[in-house]
Amino acid sequence: MVAALGVVFGDIGTSPIYTIQTVFNPRDPHPVPVSMANVYGVVSLIFWSVTIIVTITYVLLAMRADNDGEGGIMALITQLRRWGAQRGRRQAAVLASLGIFGASLFFGDSMITPAISVLSAVEGLEVVEPSLKEFVVPITALIIVALFLVQRRGTAAVGRIFGPVMIAWFGTIGVCGATGIARHPEILKALSPAYALGFLTGHFHIAFFSLAAVVLAVTGAEALYADMGHFGRRAITRAWLILVFPACILSYLGQGALILDDPSNISRPFFLLVPGWARLPLVLLATAATVIASQAVITGAYSVASQAARLGYLPRVRIAHTSESSAGQIYVPWINWLLMVSVLTLVFAFRSSAALAYAFGMAVTGTITITTLLFFYIARARWGTPLWLIGLGAVPLLLVDLLFVAANLTKLVHGAWLPLMIALTAFTVMTTWQRGREIVSTERERREGSLREFVDQLHEGKLSIRRVPGTAIFLNRGKQTTPLAMRANVERNQVRHQHVVIMSIETEPVPRVSVAERIAVDSLGHAEDGIIHVSARFGYMELQDVPGALALLHPDSTEGPLRLDEASYFLSKIELRRGDAPTMAPWRKRLFIATSYITADAAEHFGLPGDRTIIMGSRIEV
Numbered sequence: 266m267v268a269a270l271g272v273v274f275g276d277i278g279t280s281p282i283y284t285i286q287t288v289f290n291p292r293d294p295h296p297v298p299v300s301m302a303n304v305y306g307v308v309s310l311i312f313w314s315v316t317i318i319v320t321i322t323y324v325l326l327a328m329r330a331d332n333d334g335e336g337g338i339m340a341l342i343t344q345l346r347r348w349g350a351q352r353g354r355r356q357a358a359v360l361a362s363l364g365i366f367g368a369s370l371f372f373g374d375s376m377i378t379p380a381i382s383v384l385s386a387v388e389g390l391e392v393v394e395p396s397l398k399e400f401v402v403p404i405t406a407l408i409i410v411a412l413f414l415v416q417r418r419g420t421a422a423v424g425r426i427f428g429p430v431m432i433a434w435f436g437t438i439g440v441c442g443a444t445g446i447a448r449h450p451e452i453l454k455a456l457s458p459a460y461a462l463g464f465l466t467g468h469f470h471i472a473f474f475s476l477a478a479v480v481l482a483v484t485g486a487e488a489l490y491a492d493m494g495h496f497g498r499r500a501i502t503r504a505w506l507i508l509v510f511p512a513c514i515l516s517y518l519g520q521g522a523l524i525l526d527d528p529s530n531i532s533r534p535f536f537l538l539v540p541g542w543a544r545l546p547l548v549l550l551a552t553a554a555t556v557i558a559s560q561a562v563i564t565g566a567y568s569v570a571s572q573a574a575r576l577g578y579l580p581r582v583r584i585a586h587t588s589e590s591s592a593g594q595i596y597v598p599w600i601n602w603l604l605m606v607s608v609l610t611l612v613f614a615f616r617s618s619a620a621l622a623y624a625f626g627m628a629v630t631g632t633i634t635i636t637t638l639l640f641f642y643i644a645r646a647r648w649g650t651p652l653w654l655i656g657l658g659a660v661p662l663l664l665v666d667l668l669f670v671a672a673n674l675t676k677l678v679h680g681a682w683l684p685l686m687i688a689l690t691a692f693t694v695m696t697t698w699q700r701g702r703e704i705v706s707t708e709r710e711r712r713e714g715s716l717r718e719f720v721d722q723l724h725e726g727k728l729s730i731r732r733v734p735g736t737a738i739f740l741n742r743g744k745q746t747t748p749l750a751m752r753a754n755v756e757r758n759q760v761r762h763q764h765v766v767i768m769s770i771e772t773e774p775v776p777r778v779s780v781a782e783r784i785a786v787d788s789l790g791h792a793e794d795g796i797i798h799v800s801a802r803f804g805y806m807e808l809q810d811v812p813g814a815l816a817l818l819h820p821d822s823t824e825g826p827l828r829l830d831e832a833s834y835f836l837s838k839i840e841l842r843r844g845d846a847p848t849m850a851p852w853r854k855r856l857f858i859a860t861s862y863i864t865a866d867a868a869e870h871f872g873l874p875g876d877r878t879i880i881m882g883s884r885i886e887v
Contacts, residue, residue: 266504269496270435271427274509275558276378276485277319278431281438281516282535282551283385284311287478287622289524289531294679295474299528306464307475308455308521311482312514317665318483318633324505326658327490327640328498330647333777333804337491337565338367338632339572341639348646360642362696365578367635368569369691371487373684374628375566375604378484379559380611381625383408385618386555389548392536405612412556413605416563417585417596427557432508434554437547439512441538445519452522476672477681480626482517485558487632491565563604567597575772577702578695583865584808599863615680623680626673631688634666694860697849701857701887704848705839706742708885713746716767720789720796723761730759736832737762740811740871743769744787744798749837750881762833764825765796770809770871777804783814786822795824811871834878836867844886854887 288297288307297303332340342364345357387405390397446452454460465472489501520534530537539547573579585596615621641659644650673681722728739748748767755761767789787798801814815829841861843854868878 266500266507267428267432269428269492269500269504270431270508271429271557272561272564273488273492273496273501274431274435274485274504275427275554275561276382276488277483278435278438278485278509278513279382279386279551279555279558280482280484281442281513281520282389282555283381283618283622284478284481285517285520285524285534286531287481287619288475290478290619290622291531292619293474293478295477295675297471297475297478299524299531301525303464303468303471304521304525305452305455305460306468306472307479308452308517309457309460310464310472310475310479311517312456313458313461314479314665314669315482315510315513317662319486319489319505320510322633322637322640322662323486323489324502327636328493328501330640330643331493331498334493334497336493337569337572338364338371338487338636338639339569339576341636341643342368343576344643344647345639348643360639363635364639365573365695366688366692367632367639368573369688369695370628370631370635370684371569372566372691373687374484374487374625374632375562376607376611376687377621377625377628377684378562379409379412379604379608380405380615381618381621382555382558383412383552384612384621386548386551388618389533389536389544389551392533393541393544393548402612402616406609408552408556409559409608409612410605412559413563413601413608416601417598427560430550430553431557434550435508435512437550438516438535441547442512442515442517442519445522445538446515449522449525452518452525455518455521473668473672474675476669477626477676478622480630480669480673481622482513483633484625484629485562486629487636488561488565490636491568492561563601566600566604567595570597570600571595573695578699580698580860580864581867581870582863583869611683620680623676624683626669626676627681628684628688630666630669630673631684634663634670637662637666694856697853697856698860700849700853701860704887705841705885709742709749709839710746712883712885713749713752716741716744716747716798717790719747719752719755720791720794723755723796724791724794728755730755730761733760733762735762736764736766736827736829737835738766738768738811738815738832739835740837740867741767741769744789744800748835749883750835750879753881753883754835763795764823764827766799766815766823766827766832767796768799768801768811768815770811771800771802772809773802773804777807778802780817784817786818788824793824797822797824809871811873813872832877834868834873836873836878836880838867838880838882840882840884842884842886846886848887857887 289299290296297307328336330341330344332343342361345361345364383405387401390401489505493501519538523530523534523538536544536547570579570582571584574581582597582599611621641655645655739751741748744767751767783802785800789796789798799815799818801811803809812829818827820826841858843858849857868875
């Protein structure tokens with residue numbers, strides 16, 4: 266629970282800093298007037314939104330749709346591939362594409378969260394001393410640069426202090442909220458759903474637009490689901506219900522009571538809950554909490570990018586594992602620097618948390634709506650849940666989600682376009698890469714030819730070659746076709762090694778594969794020719810260590826001794842060129858080829874020894 270508090274709840278736990286002040290922001294294009302009825306209505310809406318979206322949709326429902334213990338929207342896509350195909354491939358493909366768009370929205374969330382979180386905390390300096398306003402943006406930029414510079418060291422070293430800091434944070438905001446409630450205890454009436462419903466029905470023209478800011482209270486809900494594999498559903502559920510949920514609600518109630526007591530407190534109600542002497546310490550604690558919130562979402566972006574690459578939606582990028590004990594702690598340099606530049610751009614372009622809030626809500630509501638939709642589809646496909654029960658749960662929850670989406674669309678020209686633009690860009694890149702990869706794979710299979718026929722020709726002596734000592738390991742995509750490097754070695758150089766291992770890597774739609782199921786060996790029809798095929802199975806969360814997998818081979822299955830410490834590894838490198846075939850639009854071909862340049866070095870990705878790895882190239886037009 267302590268570890269989960271340090272990672273999972275940073276984003277949603279810092280929402281009280283900026284949610285209430287955004288709702289009543291007088292510069293909002295659709296401002297909510299400060300009145301007793303509106304304050305009760307807004308606080309009630311926040312309480313019931315958090316209850317319905319976080320507690321019911323995510324904690325009670327979505328977290329049950331785990332993929333062998335892992336959660337998140339990529340886990341839902343994996344389950345769609347597994348279970349949805351049984352109910353119709355086209356329907357499953359459409360929903361998977363929708364899920365990819367949800368993952369794309371998460372990238373937008375990963376860019377906006379560090380900017381708005383750190384900005385909102387540092388803006389507390391304006392409450393301490395108004396003259397410090399001009400230093401808010403530079404200080405925020407320095408914190409963000411420092412945050413991204415330390416990512417390569419991993420979170421293992423600092424992770425131990427995250428939990429206690431967040432416990433102190435939730436304890437502080439809960440106590441501050443309680444002191445606010447003591448000033449105006451009547452605010453507790455806002456816990457009744459009658460105030461939320463009355464606000465929506467009696468003042469819909471105001472309440473509808475307020476939803477675009479109210480949704481900020483549930484930012485970070487996706488993290489509860491995405492980080493489930495690290496901490497387990499039980500730890501996250503208990504931490505949410507015992508500490509996080511009560512502390513956040515106390516803070517919202519306290520801020521509402523403060524505004525009822527004095528309507529002039531709408532500018533920074535979170536920081537005004539404490540006396541003047543305590544505001545600077547609260548700013549420092551809030552800054553630490555927002556850095557932790559940013560850390561969680563940055564790490565989430567690494568995980569999403571890594572899983573997307575393993576599932577074929579992004580090229581293989583270089584991934585560094587930063588912990589010997591936890592494979593889930595990774596660092597992706599390319600994503601790290603892209604995020605840093607993007608976050609800094611947002612800070613200098615928007616310059617305030619209030620301006621960024623208009624953009625933030627769109628990313629959050631889009632991801633939540635897609636997660637809800639995919640969950641109920643999987644509930645039907647995987648568990649056979651009756652349609653009447655699906656409808657009973659899905660209809661009201663999706664209505665709530667869509668109401669939030671509609672409210673945020675009203676902020677389209679004020680910033681909501683930003684996460685949509687980021688998501689559309691990421692979605693286009695991922696779907697283009699998937700399509701281009703299919704085209705290249707088809708052409709590659711044509712050139713490679715049948716592996717069985719090729720091995721038969723070698724066995725029958727139809728190819729004039731010399732057999733040289735040593736072991737050659739050819740990495741290939743499967744055992745249906747011949748590795749291009751092996752075909753070139755035989756047809757161009759007229760040689761083959763005494764022992765040949767053709768190895769393919771299979772990424773299973775599960776997080777991890779047991780060691781007992783890691784390796785499968787096929788003699789390819791001839792038991793004494795020294796040529797075997799080895800399939801190595803890895804989960805999408807695992808490091809694909811080829812030498813480590815080969816070390817698991819039993820000597821009796823290798824048709825002779827394999828001296829792996831002296832073996833040569835052969836890789837087939839494809840050079841892409843834009844052709845005239847109408848496979849994709851010209852701009853998508855250019856995008857696919859440009860994206861291919863960020864592909865990580867295959868030898869490094871598979872853990873191959875650099876001094877014994879040989880790369881042989883081939884050119885393919887798309």
